[in-house]
Amino acid sequence: MQNVPKLQIAASVAIPPALAAVAQGRDHIKTSEFAHAVSLATQTILKNHCLTGECYGIRPVKRGKFLLWPVAGIAQVLNGGA
Template identity: 50%
Template sequence: MELQKVLTTQEFADTLKCSPKTVRKNYCITGVCYGIKPLKVGARLLWPTSEVAKLLNGEVVA
């Protein structure tokens, strides 16, 4: 079994140059943020690095 690499909400926000509050708000309203659906572990949101890389490379994130 291979573990997926993830970012915390703070790291995700820093990568996208926005506020963690913005990330959480978008997630609460739509269930995704910038087209990326996080993994929910307890009360934490963890964002897959593979999806973040696609977003930063200009690819379509589904």
């Protein structure tokens, strides 16, 4: 099986203020909140996840019927670490 490089999340990532307002202290956010944070449509995020299993190198956690995206990974992408 081929090794695919994964997004390495640093222990201390600077979270942008707008993302911090959306996350409200949570470690994971819903797909709609992730889409709003990166200025994309929710369906675009879902399509990328469906085709590749990730979006911008971030893999979500499935809880019930929700895909939950790690705030630290989103912050790293928004800070130019993708």
